[in-house]
Amino acid sequence: MRSMFKDHLDFLKQHRKIIIANYDDLIFGNTEIAMESSAVKNKTMMVDEAIKAFQSNLEALQLFDRVVVSTEPLASMVRLFNPDADVQVSPNFLPNSMIALHKELSFHERFRYNNTIGYFAGTLSHNRDFPIVEPVLHRILMENPELNLIVVGPVKLPRSLSALPNVTVTGVRPFQQLPGLMAACSTAIAPLENSTFNRCKSRVKFLEAALTGVRLVSSPIPDMQAIGEPHLILADTHDDWYSALSEPPVFAAFRPQAKTNFDRIAMGQDVSGFEILGNLA
Structure with missing residues (x-):
């Protein structure tokens, strides 16, 4: 101290x-x-x-x-x-200033093809999290060359994955570029190792996905479980991850859910219906 x-x-x-x-x-x-x-x-x-x-x-x-x-x-x-x-x-929520900006940008309404999966890692702390889904990603990217994976951030990928022609690693990018990069994806993933530290983490990845109209597949930490399906997909086992990622829905099918997710966070609510105490300006 x-x-x-x-x-x-x-x-x-x-x-x-x-x-x-x-x-x-x-x-x-x-x-x-x-x-x-x-x-x-x-x-x-x-x-x-x-x-x-x-x-x-x-x-x-x-x-x-x-x-x-x-x-x-x-x-x-x-x-x-x-x-x-x-x-x-007090669950994490988005300030009015950010909601207003994204209403104007309308990333959540932007059309995107259903063949791009995005992983957005803010720090090196996710190096132990990514292996949770790495074998599944390798399998589906080998089985379906038309699927693409984009990895943003400082996370280290095994050579067996990064060398695939349908994998793009951008490294660290400015935060201001994150919405545009996410809006190019149909699905974002948030794999987390099962640990005391991770079980205490919050729903920030869902808020980012909801802003940009991306379908989120996440490990079932409690704060994501509180949101629940159909707002996001919870994946615990390799079979869960494979089922969620191997055949992503076309954007037209997910678009109504994307609008619902955006509208709920824009109204200052979490998607489980809990009224958040006042958005910040």
Whole structure:
């Protein structure tokens, strides 16, 4: 925990200020949780560094009596380590400014062929996630050369996949280009390794897909299960992934669902019907 952090909190509390901690990822906990973090698994942080960071964040968390998190599993982890805190769940949603921009761009209405699958990885942390679906992708791309895979981001692909003629790897691209790249795909995938860290993750990939009219196939983390089908496809086993990706629906068939997904997030609701407390400007 940073020097003087507790002193600053105590000062604010003495002046009757409301102090709220906000978490979107599992970044606190004991040694076991730190060892399971994506930073350790993907070797972007040394083990001792991760343990120290998670312990420091845990000490900071325990100073708060009000906490807001983005998912129910993350709320459970906060209650485990700070049982006296008032914990509220506020699911991720999109600001009005972004909704307005995408209404004007109308990416969700753009026609696209049903032969392009997109994988959009924001960080190296997904290097342990992609192998969940890699064997299936290799199989369907070999079976059907007319299918294409585009991979955006720093994730590392095995040579057996990246060398295929129907695979395009763009590397890291500016965030502003993401909507246009997604709108060129009929399907986006969000494979996640089964771990405590990933089970706490939120529905951001669904929000991105809904903005751009893309059918999303995702691992069944709880925040995606809360959205449920038909808004997205949940895939747990290799058979699930193969069934979802080997014969993607034509865009005309998915278009009504794409419009429904966009309209729901544009109204400030998650698609399970829960009213989100006010879009941000």
